[in-house]
Amino acid sequence: MPGKALPAKYAAWTIVLLFSLLASGCGLPGAGPTRATIDKYPESEQNTSGVTIVEVDASIARQLQDSLEKTMFSSVFGGSALGNYSVGPGDVLEVTVWESPPGTLFNNPGSGLATSQSPMAPMNFPQQQVNSDGTISIPFAGYITVRGLTLRQIEEEIYNRLQGKANDPQVMVRLARNTTSTVTVVGEVVNSTIVPLTPKRERVLDILATAGGSKQPVNKVMIQLTRADKVHAIPLKAIITDNRENIVMEPGDILTALYQPNSFIALGATGKNSEVEFEATGITLIQALGRVSGVQDSRADAQGVFIFRFEPVDSLKWPTPPPLVTPENTVPVVYKINLRDPATFFAAQSFPIKDKDVLYVSNAPAADTMKFLDIITSVLSPSATSLNYIRNFSRGPW
DSSP: OOOOOOOHHHHHHHHHHHHHHHHTTOOOOOSSOOHHHHHHGGGSTTOOSOOEEEEOOHHHHHHHHHHHHTTSHHHHTOOOOSSOOOOOTTOEEEEEEEOOTTOOSSOOTTOSSOSOOSTTOOEEOOOEEOOTTSEEEETTTEEEEOTTOOHHHHHHHHHHHHBTTBSSOEEEEEEEEOSSSEEEEEESBSSOEEEEOOTTOOBHHHHHHHTTOBSSOGGGEEEEEEETTEEEEEEHHHHHHOGGGSOBOOTTOEEEEEEOOEEEEEEESBSOOEEEEEOTTOEEHHHHHHHTTOBOTTTEEEEEEEEEEEEEGGGSOOSSOOSOOOTTSEEEEEEEEOTTSHHHHHHHTTOEEOTTOEEEEEEOHHHHHHHHHHHHHHHHSOOHHHHHHHHHHHTSOO
16 A cells, blocks of 8 residues: 655655665666676776677677587597407407418428328417417417507418428418407496407497487486597587597597586576576577577566677687686677677577576666666655665665
C-alpha cells in the first residue's frame, strides 16, 4: 500500500546523497564492467594484467579457425610410413635357415640338430627372447644386435654372418611374440589394454576398436595421444569424420579416451547466467548465444558482447604486439563483438568457442539511466517502510 508522501527536504536530501555516492565512484548495481570501461581498459592504469582487446570480424574468425586445424593430429604428429616396425628387448624371435645341397653345416645327417634328414630340410632354431642388451645368438653367426632392426634387416644380418660357412643359406625370421611394438589404450574405453602392432600398422580407430570402443557418446569424447614428449588431444568425432586424423600408430604410443564435455560461462545481460556444456567438437559464438537464449533486450548493450580467453600466442596475427605473454605462451585477450553490425553475425557463425571461455554481455548505458530513475522514483514515492528508513538514515552520524 502506498505510504505517505516524502517531505520535500528529505526527498531533496536523499537525491543529493545519491548523486554524491555516484560521484564518489560507488556507481549503480550491475553485473560487471560497461562497454566503455572495457574499451578503455588496455590504456588505463588498472591494466596490470596486460589484457589485449581484439574486435571480432571475419578475418579474426578465419584466423582462429585456421589455428584449430593446426592442432590436429596430422599437424602435431605428422605422418608415419606404413610397413616395417623394429624389434626390441623382450620380443621373441623364431629363426629358420635353409642350406642348399651339398651343404653340410645345418643339413648334416649325423647331426642331431636338424629337424629332417632331407637335403633341403630347414633348420628351425629354438625361439629366443631378445636380451636386454638387444642381442640374440645364432650358431655359427654369433651374437647379433637386433635392437631397432626390422625383421628383414635381421635376416640380412644373419645371411651375411653365415656367408662362407653355410652353402647359399636362406634365412627367415618371424616375430613369435611382440612385446615392444605395442600401443597402450586406456580411459573411457570398454577394455583398457595393450595392443600389439602388426606390419599393417594399425591406426587410431583400429586401436580403439580393439579396446571395445568408447563408453561415452562420440561427440563428448576427446582422444589424447602421448608420443615421446608430445601430448595432444582432439575430439573423437574429428578422427571419425576426417581420415587424415586417423593417423598410424607407433610403438610406445599411449591413447587415452577422455570424457570431456567442454563448457563456457555466460554472465551479464544474457538470457541466462550459467555454465553451459558443449560438445568436444566445439561450437561457434552464434551457437553459444543461442544456448543462453541470446541477450536481454531490456538491458543488453548490443555493442558490448565480449569473450574473455587465454589465447595461444600463435593463434592470431595480432594488430599490435601483446603486452603480456604468459609462461604457458598464451595471451589474456578480450574479444569484442558488435551485434549492431550485421556483418558480425556472419563472423559469429565461424568464431570458435573454446573450453573455459567467459561470455559476458554488458548493460546498455540507457539501462543504467533507467536504474537511476527507478531509484529516484522510489525516493519520491516511498512506502511507509521506506520513509522510516530514510528518516532513520538521515539521523546517522554524518
